[in-house]
Amino acid sequence: MGDKESLLRQLPAVDQLAKHPSLEEWARQDHRLLVEAIRRVLAGWRQKILAGGDFLPTLEVLVEEIKAKFKELHRSSLRPVINATGTVLHTNLGRAILSAEAVEAIVKAASRYTNLEFNLRTGKRGYRYDHVRGLLQEITGAEDALVVNNNAAAVLLCLSALASGREVIVSRGQLIEIGGSFRIPEVMAQSGAKLVEVGTTNKTYLRDYEKAISPDTALLFKAHTSNYRILGFTQEVATAELVELGRRYGLPVMEDLGSGFLVNLEEYGITDEPTVQAEIQQGVDILTFSGDKLLGGPQAGIILGRRELIAEIARHPLTRAVRIDKLTLAGLEATLRAYRNPRQAIREIPTLAALTADLSSLKRRAEELHGLLSSVLGERAQVEVRSITSQAGGGSLPLLELPSFGLALRCPDISASLLAERLRQTDPPVIARIQEDTLILDVRTILPGEAEELARALLAALT
Secondary structure (H helix, E strand, C coil): CHHHHHHHHHCCCHHHHHCCHHHHHHHHHCHHHHHHHHHHHHHHHHHHHHCCCCCCCCHHHHHHHHHHHHHHHHCCCCCCCEECCCEEECHHHCCCCCCHHHHHHHHHHHHCCCCCCECCCCCCECCCCHHHHHHHHHHHCCCEEEEECCHHHHHHHHHHHHHCCCEEEEEHHHCCEEHHHEEHHHHHHHHCCEEEEECCCCECCHHHHHHHCCCCEEEEEEECCCCCCCCCCCECCCHHHHHHHHHHHCCCEEEEEECCECCCCHHHCCCCCCEHHHHHHCCCCEEEEECCCCCCCCCCEEEEECHHHHHHHHHCCHHHHCECCHHHHHHHHHHHHHCCCHHHHHHHCHHHHHHCCCHHHHHHHHHHHHHHHHHHHHHHCEEEEEEEEEEEECCECCCCCEEEEEEEEEECCECHHHHHHHHCCCCCCEECEEECCEEEEEHHHCCCCCHHHHHHHHHHHHC
16 A cells, blocks of 8 residues: 555646646646646546556656547537448437538527517517428428427327327337337327227238227327338238228327438339328328438427317427427428428438439449548558448338448458547547448448548548
């Protein structure tokens, strides 16, 4: 214990380190933050010594560690990253990238006062949902619309408003769970609705729903399996059939569509996802979906449906708790405007542009990146263009494999896993994927203008 106490006493004092000539620049930037960095570095060394460490760092080592800690504390926790995984809607990386128009709209709304809840015509209080309601009605054909902060909130709100204390009939094959353990049965329980399961995991018939209808039934509920598919010996009730059954018994049909396509992409080989417009045309009474998935906008939960039901939902006290804010409204409005012209939406909304990217253009981008990395990295890595597959991600289009191109990197002196770890520590961090001890960089999700940053990050990781 004596040796440990001796080593601890020899550690420099905080004030002494704060006055070190090499740290003058850092002290001028933010003296308080510099002191915090020093304290944390010294605390780390105290822990090492108490754990059995038998040596002290040199002053030069301490100074470099303090600089590194200062930079770490100074930069934002939420940081831009380069997504080289090929997963277009990567939930852990923030899902949809917003269009330039949406970003501009958010900046304007953030930096100025707005007419969020002010009617410019009457001079009286306005209704925040009116900023996107008309667009949603126009684009989807729905009678009315309401927008909340995410789709989980949309489902919870609708069930709370329309079915609390009453029964909701759902197929067992649609008792979904999505990321973050969001489960339909638990959401129903939270809303106060009583879940009534019908059918089996792989087969549910219309007669199963009909047999379960009782005087206590409030809703027929359908959940689109947007993040998985049940294949093989299966049977599912079509939306139109469920709507017809609901009409016969005077029961509304609610569907959680999940991802929310607003444009038909069949010509691009993407066929495994119904559009919002198609479901509305089939007569669904309430439809919910996400704003930051296939729609390509900011995080939001969009509720479409019959006017009287939307009005009932809007009156529920929970609506205020999950309401959408002005920044999200601004980004969503700008995103929705592009959908007035589907071709424009495909060009301007990054999610749609990435999903529909031409294979020849992806190959050309991969070859251009190959040339850049080969010149920058030299003999440090073997780089080759490779044919690969991308995916939609974000709990959308689970069976879709998108042909793509990317770069495969192998390094003689470093494993792919260690290289991937180092890339996560660069600025900006690079997130890649690994296949058979090879680092894969998928150009489908590498944004325009990121090639030079990617090259610098790789060079830093290999140096």
